[in-house]
Amino acid sequence: MDSLTQIVLGAAVGEAVLGKKVGNKAMLYGAIAGTIPDLDIFYSHFTDTVTALETHRGFTHSIFFSILFAPIFGWIVSRYETYKIFKGWSLLFFWCFITHPILDANTTWGTQLFWPLDYRIAFKNIFVIDPLYTLPFIVFLMLATFQKKEAPKRRFYNKIGLIVSSSYLLITFALKGISYIQFERALKNQQIDYFQIETKPAPFNTVLWTANVDIKDYYLIGHYSFFDKNPIHFEAYPKNHELLGDLIHDEKMQRMISISKGWYSITKKDDLLFYNDLRFGLLSLDPKTTNFAFQYSINTDELNNVSFIEVAKNRDDGKLLLNNLWERLKGN
Incomplete structure (x- = not known):
């Protein structure tokens, strides 16, 4: 956190x-x-x-x-x-x-x-x-701070803060389970065969959830809000693993693949390859974007030693993502 x-x-x-x-x-x-x-x-x-x-x-x-x-x-x-x-x-x-x-x-x-x-x-x-986890926690902790150390209210406020935050954390497991069922149902209704599915909450909330779906040569990424009224839409992103060529056998590349648990895609821009860790999603909900939250340029030296450099994020991406999230959170 x-x-x-x-x-x-x-x-x-x-x-x-x-x-x-x-x-x-x-x-x-x-x-x-x-x-x-x-x-x-x-x-x-x-x-x-x-x-x-x-x-x-x-x-x-x-x-x-x-x-x-x-x-x-x-x-x-x-x-x-x-x-x-x-x-x-x-x-x-x-x-x-x-x-x-x-x-x-x-x-x-x-x-x-x-x-x-x-x-x-x-x-x-x-x-x-x-914020739903942290802000109530802060409020009760501040209330406890202004009480004398022997005061029963001090322990009461601190205990409530711990109970509320822990309860919310437990609720998120239930929300994850519900969203998982919705994603599975959507894949079945759309007759999509898949190897693996992974779900996680979208940034800053647990109302909107994201699914990564492995379907052989592509990954599907879909979003589900508890306010949705229409079917879940999945956008396809090619894996492009073949672009790595012999680099796939490099020791650092194998370690990178292990770090991302196999959830990665490769993109090419101006003859430069980029490694995208799909676990953390995109910096936009725009289906045309390939701007992943964690993207690394793949560099090689004269001895073909591989190194990775994380692509810097900018504030404009963050602002755009927040606007996208707010609109998508309200339902499709």
């Missing part, structure tokens, strides 16, 4: 663990702990694109990291804070560390919760930024 959401979650969890004993400091340290796992992003500045993608949400988002580093941070804080109980601080850091990747596991990118096992958990039931 986004940094703000992880800060709020960490603060609420810190409050639940130690708020009664240390007051707002529990929220402060919880917020800090909630951001620590995402510091792995800095590693991307010192390595290549493929390795950075492989390691993101890896070690620092694992159970192993939580168990190993919680007592270290707990010991450090207990050395200089007035509250000296090592166990209390260790529990705060552990629960803040572990809830961070558990929440991230609900997104499309997922987490390697069981690192060093090379297995990424991704339930794909919530977008990385979802």
Whole structure:
């Protein structure tokens, strides 16, 4: 999830663990702990694109990291804070560390919760930024902040925030299941044979959902809103895997394909090949666009070594996507 959401979650969890004993400091340290796992992003500045993608949400988002580093941070804080109980601080850091990747596991990118096992958990039931999850959480956390540490209302507000956010997260699983059924029904009604289907929420909401469908030489992408009145329309995008030629056997290319779980297409512009990770969809709902959210230029040197460079996004794409989403969310 986004940094703000992880800060709020960490603060609420810190409050639940130690708020009664240390007051707002529990929220402060919880917020800090909630951001620590995402510091792995800095590693991307010192390595290549493929390795950075492989390691993101890896070690620092694992159970192993939580168990190993919680007592270290707990010991450090207990050395200089007035509250000296090592166990209390260790529990705060552990629960803040572990809830961070558990929440991230609900997104499309997922987490390697069981690192060093090379297995990424991704339930794909919530977008990385979802105001319906975060905003109520912030409100209840703020209400708790202004209460004295011993006040029953402080614990009540924090508990309600955790219950509301967690309940919404559970509801998104049901919404994902309903949308999945609708996509399957649409494919059956349109007599479309497919190998695999993957669903996820559209950005910033859980009313509009997206499906990627594998149909041999093409991928179909369709959208379904709970306000839809007309049948789901699927747009076809060619895989173009043959454009890779011998590059398909390159070690980095194989790693990139593994990262995207096989959901990728290749496009060609001005003799340059681009790798499109289909898991994160397009930057527009315009059926004519091939502007994917995560697109990488494929570069080779004189020794045919392959490297990837992410194509930069611009603000105009973001504004257009928001307008498209709002219109499509209201139904077709």
